[in-house]
Amino acid sequence: MNASQRxxxxxxxxxKRGGxxxxRERSCxxxxxxxxxxxxxLTLCGERIDLGTAELLPAPEGMPCVACLLASPPSGG
Known part of the structure; x- marks a missing residue:
């Protein structure tokens, strides 16, 4: 995770877009x-996704990337 991520x-x-x-590689x-x-x-888990192959999702869809979830900063509160 980027140390400056808050x-x-x-x-x-x-x-990644279909095709x-x-x-199995299309985790959220x-x-x-x-x-x-x-x-x-550059995802929070460190994976690089080229812009031309990326699909922006309006809401979580499909299997979440567990490594991204673990690397996400704790929510304030």
Missing amino acids: SEDPVLLVR FAGE HLVPLPDGTSTAL
């Missing part, structure tokens, strides 16, 4: 909001 920072839900990965990942200059997304 629970207040926005994250996106993404997975670019098998179903957590990605810090990108700065707009990168050609790939």
Whole structure:
């Protein structure tokens, strides 16, 4: 996990689009909001997903990436 990631920072839900990965590789990942200059997304678990193969999800869908969940910062509260 990025040491500077805070629970207040926005994250996106993404997975690889069908046709670019098998179903087992299409986990729902957590990605810090990108700065707009990168050609790939770096998930909280450390996986790199090229922008052209990424599918933005409006809500959790499919199998969650357990490593992303474990790497996410604790919620404030």
